[in-house]
Amino acid sequence: MPETASPRLFPLFADLRGRAVLVVGGGAVAARKVEALAGTGARIRVGAPALEPALAAAAARGELEHLPGRFVPSWLDGTWLAIAATDDAAVNRAVAEAGEARGVWVNVVDDAALARVQLPARVERGPLQIAISSGGGAPMLARLVRERLETQFDESFGALAGLLARHRRTIVARWPDTAARRRAFERLLAGPLQGLLRRRRHIEAERMLERELAPAGDAAPARGSVALVGAGPGDAGLLTLRALRLLGEADVILHDRLVSSEVLQLARRDAERIEVGKQAGRHAVPQEAINALLVEHAAAGRRVVRLKGGDPFVFGRGGEELEALRAAGIDYEVVPGITAAAACAAYAGIPLTHRDHAQSVRLVTAHAKEGPDTLDWAALAQERQTLAFYMGVARLEVVQAQLIAHGRPPETPFALVENGTRADQRVVQGRLTDLSHLARHHAVQSPALLIVGEVAALAGALHWFGAPPLGASDVPLANAA
Template sequence: MSSVPSLFPVFVDLRDRPVLVVGGGAVARRKSAALLEAGARVTVGAPALDPTLAGWVRQGRVVHVSGVFEAGWLDGAWLVVAATDDDGTNRAVAAAAGARRVWANVVDEAELSAFHVPSRIRRGPLQVAISSGGGAPMLARAVRERLETRLDDSLGPLAELLTRRRHRIRARLTDIAARRRFFDRLFDGPLPALLRRGARDAAERAFEQALAEAPAQSTGSVALVGAGPGDPGLLTLRGLRLLNEADVILHDRLVSPEVLDLARRDAERIEVGKQAGNHRTTQAQIHALMLEHAGAGRRVVRLKGGDPFVFGRGGEELQVLRAHGIDYEVVPGITAALACGAYAGIPLTHRDHAQSVRLLTAHCRDPSDELDWASLAAGSQTLAVYMGVGGLERFGERLVAHGRAPSTPFALVENGSRADQRVVTGRLAELAERAREHHIASPALLVVGEVAALADTLHWFGAPPLGGCRPEALPHAA
């Protein structure tokens, strides 16, 4: 467990509120300047002040309390900053503040601080704050420097314009969903470019036109979005944008928390997970949820692990949406076979070993009847099997019974692309035994074919494969 605290980010209104700064040197001066900028009434307590602070006292901008820190200095203060070079004084400030429930920051002492001052980027009234929880301030600074080059200067005047027009927008667009879509269209329209060029009058006209044309009521829609295998870096840009526009997210059990964390914070999240033997949400209930929320004018994202059209029942869901006249779109995702193969170092096709790849699932009502075992047992192909691990023994036995060699390599990829990815390799005859030995659990993908042996030497992500079928034993492996 991390020793860095999980801080709650908050922006504090300090206008005309008393704040104490303990210390009289350069650090205290910098902290006082930031507090004055926020409108705070700053009192500086120290035996002596640097020239700039002393000048601010003469100008009446700050109040000076001369002497060594006393707990009484905290009377009436909303928060305090300890900015001295004396550890004992800083600890005394933190202790006294804690006893009085006054928020305290001790400069460069994260463990003594009840609040932290983040690295900050400003574009007019728009601010972006970055914190490492006090554990890695240099990293926070590096992130700030990168963002400084990416956040356009037009954001400042844009924030000022929207602040001036806030009440008009709310009066014109009382429906929250309609208001949100207005902003989406506004940000994608000509307004930011006009502000960037300094064309303020043209920007005002563009805003007025956009507001006048904005629909007062929103219409619902559904987007089927592939979340990929779990690594949030594999989510498509279009999928990310839709997650940030969604009002409601209906997500599968296999969608990783890291992907869900990319969505809008105030979007309603509804898990509609299904797994073998535990259908907590039926497909009919999922259809009903999509129709209910889209019918109420909401933007719905149906977020599916992998790809919506690969064993995801996306086709069935589109048929329901089309039958009810609901607008929809589909955003593909990286399916498990591609991701697990790539992250395990397994090329699904290879000039020497596999000229084709077949995607299949063992989640049939009766796999022994519905799968073409004779075709699956043929050589020179790769099988990528989406399945519950409970069917491994039967699957391996059926392949061998129909002619696939017991020595055929396999690889089981558990939690492919995620931080806890595991890969187990071996020969087909020992598939079930190896899975039990290593307690393989869902989600896991089975790869069967000569290419699976390449995982032992081509792996690059996570821990090396467990067990093995060395590719040197394969023909043409070189």
């Protein structure tokens, strides 16, 4: 092995209950090490001429013993583990050498060559711990890995570990064969148990596990669940962590047409994908059929993700789908997504509210069911508010005419954001009186969000994503002043 290579360390979790652990140093670094030792049951001793405030307070409460003064080898007597955490290299070396002579494990902070034991970067979820080490050669890499794991393992893993630990004897008795136990665990962890824990429904999770542990003849048939997940407007980087986890666990994904391929690529590779998207003038799958598919797959014991563009509860018919699931007795959860108004406006450089221009925002769907127009145009035409119209490409002339007819000034700024947050995003900017003309000239297509209000004028100055907005100067207008 080259001398520069880090050693291959043997990973080990130590039971420190009742054992003496010495921390040499009284500053902030030593305080962090003492904090890491808290809860282990160790008898903590801190040796230093003086202690920083948090350590001094802990000593006053009797949570640790303070050994005042500079390090002397006798501090190691009866010690099982020592940590040298001073800013004095000579003192740290003295601790390491004294520990080597006494057969005491010593960790030296930021000095892998002197240390005989290293303290790994850790991810803690209750009784579940994940330790990461680079062998001391690249501590920043270990921290980076820890940060990534922190996002993948939420608090439900701690609750799950505690739940399984409480039932360990019953689990072993139920499946005494190791291979059968492993298969049972894979089936159990693939089901809705962890989803219940994520939603803090601990009693239901306990009962579910107890049903699984019942004798085979008493076990209830497996039943799946549905998660309504907001996919955002297209940029996969805008997915929430919970959405990403659920996509990795799904057996079946029912997705809208507007869900981007980048988002779908993050899903579990072998998940069944079913497009149920709707667009103006072409309803590929009626809503009633979508509801039936959700119930059918969940009732068959599958984990279903209903993946919706934007947010499930903002013009996403999420409420209708939950009503169908509840009526069928299907377990469900909802994961919000970034709705198009927030995301498209942000990527176009348009603040939806602004102290100088708009004190309120209205989210409006320009696509209504068959029947008369029920929008309150007089209220929508009021100034000093921002209007965000969803699904409005086919009705731009109506929106323009109604707003002007009800008193919104014709020179009111607007912005049309097509394919917002995606690589092919386009923004068309102008005056309300030119809205339909500009949209036709630039052949704006769905999906596009219409923003009306004084804040829309800021798109030209504040744009940061993609090309600058297209505007009136890009085309001769039929009704330009």
